[in-house]
Amino acid sequence: MFPTINIGPFVFPTAGIVYLLGAYVALTLIERAAKRLALNVEATYGVAVVGLLVGIVAARLAFVAEYWASFSQNLIGIIWPLTSGYTVWAGLFFGVAAAFFYGRYKNLPLWPTLDALTPGLLTALIALSLADFLAGPGYGTLTSMPWGMSVFGIRRHPVQVYEIVLGVAALGVWWLVVKRGAPAGQPFLLAFALYSAGRLFLDAYRDNALLTADGYHIVQIVALALLVGCLVLLARQTTRSVEPKPTESTPV
Amino acid sequence: MLRSRFEWIIWIAVAALMGVAWIVVSKEEVKEPSILTLTEAPIVGHLAPDFTLQTPIGERITLSELRGQPVVLNFWASWCGPCRVEMPFFERAQMKYNGKTAVIGVNQGESANIVQEFGVRQAISYPLLVDDDNSVNLNYNINSLPTTIFIDPDGVVQEVIVGIVNQAVLEDRIEGMMRAE
Numbered sequence: 001m002f003p004t005i006n007i008g009p010f011v012f013p014t015a016g017i018v019y020l021l022g023a024y025v026a027l028t029l030i031e032r033a034a035k036r037l038a039l040n041v042e043a044t045y046g047v048a049v050v051g052l053l054v055g056i057v058a059a060r061l062a063f064v065a066e067y068w069a070s071f072s073q074n075l076i077g078i079i080w081p082l083t084s085g086y087t088v089w090a091g092l093f094f095g096v097a098a099a100f101f102y103g104r105y106k107n108l109p110l111w112p113t114l115d116a117l118t119p120g121l122l123t124a125l126i127a128l129s130l131a132d133f134l135a136g137p138g139y140g141t142l143t144s145m146p147w148g149m150s151v152f153g154i155r156r157h158p159v160q161v162y163e164i165v166l167g168v169a170a171l172g173v174w175w176l177v178v179k180r181g182a183p184a185g186q187p188f189l190l191a192f193a194l195y196s197a198g199r200l201f202l203d204a205y206r207d208n209a210l211l212t213a214d215g216y217h218i219v220q221i222v223a224l225a226l227l228v229g230c231l232v233l234l235a236r237q238t239t240r241s242v243e244p245k246p247t248e249s250t251p252v
Numbered sequence: 253m254l255r256s257r258f259e260w261i262i263w264i265a266v267a268a269l270m271g272v273a274w275i276v277v278s279k280e281e282v283k284e285p286s287i288l289t290l291t292e293a294p295i296v297g298h299l300a301p302d303f304t305l306q307t308p309i310g311e312r313i314t315l316s317e318l319r320g321q322p323v324v325l326n327f328w329a330s331w332c333g334p335c336r337v338e339m340p341f342f343e344r345a346q347m348k349y350n351g352k353t354a355v356i357g358v359n360q361g362e363s364a365n366i367v368q369e370f371g372v373r374q375a376i377s378y379p380l381l382v383d384d385d386n387s388v389n390l391n392y393n394i395n396s397l398p399t400t401i402f403i404d405p406d407g408v409v410q411e412v413i414v415g416i417v418n419q420a421v422l423e424d425r426i427e428g429m430m431r432a433e
Contacts, residue, residue, distance in 0.1 A: 067421065197271075200271055201274065216279050217275065
């Protein structure tokens, strides 16, 4: 809808601006959450920055490796931003791995750190949906509902707006759970269980979803796996905390 | 919060079953592509919808007359920033694969004058076609700019890319279609 923003004679890509703002807000929220949860703020912030930077570099290098024939004669093109191209899965994999090992190196506790990272991760997901809504290729299925949005004269589900609302709701859940002083890990697990369940439901309304060869929505499969994973971990945490402690064995 | 392990198992099983059911309900039908059918909108594996449009100076170009060589169809507009970003890549591809691949720009809804001025200002040498009534854009279901469609020498759509196509991807796809000739 708005692929670019014109400011005077300059033209800026909307998606790029949303990503930059999203990264800034996400890092700010992580810093505040770390303070609130009484974690090592600098180290927690470092986990997020390391994950972000390694993710971007890995995604770019994987893309360059995939299309090496085109870059071998044009090495400056590897860092030239206008020829941007990224392999998302490589970025996710290496970004998460780098953040994990950096956290281990800094001796950060796993669950409280994940709790502090949650608002940042959710904000990043909201920014992705917002960029897709403003300037991306995504669009929803046909609808006659009054809240449907007209895309080139055809009324469609504003599926990215649903995703943004879901992300904000998950942030609300995180905030409530933290406010109630829930045990470490529960804010992260509850927020992502809700977000995964929502994406599992909403992706059915995306008209150009990523599909498997059989026509199943890939995002739904990933979301279901995450939802079940979050629930299993929540169950383990909750039942562990209420089960009676084993009594000391008495010698017979 | 649930307390017993049994309650959790029940609820996780219910959530998983409902999730699987929803995934199955949402499954989309995957049609086997047939190159024998013309379609209204470009679908990978189908013949690209045919059209005839003019350049600003009145040269008529018909898509089906370009058969025998790969065609790169780029939908653009003068107000579209990302389109401007990728146009030098198309220009370079036009120079590199001249005579072996047809690079065509299809404007979205602007007058011949605007297209002409833009082409001169940006030093574009490949044909920029005028679609002032948007008939081809609508027929090709262009929802977002830029959109690039790769059509093989038989006139079959190989790929539709929405968003900026960079030099690497552009050359990769063109050479892939040329190899398959």
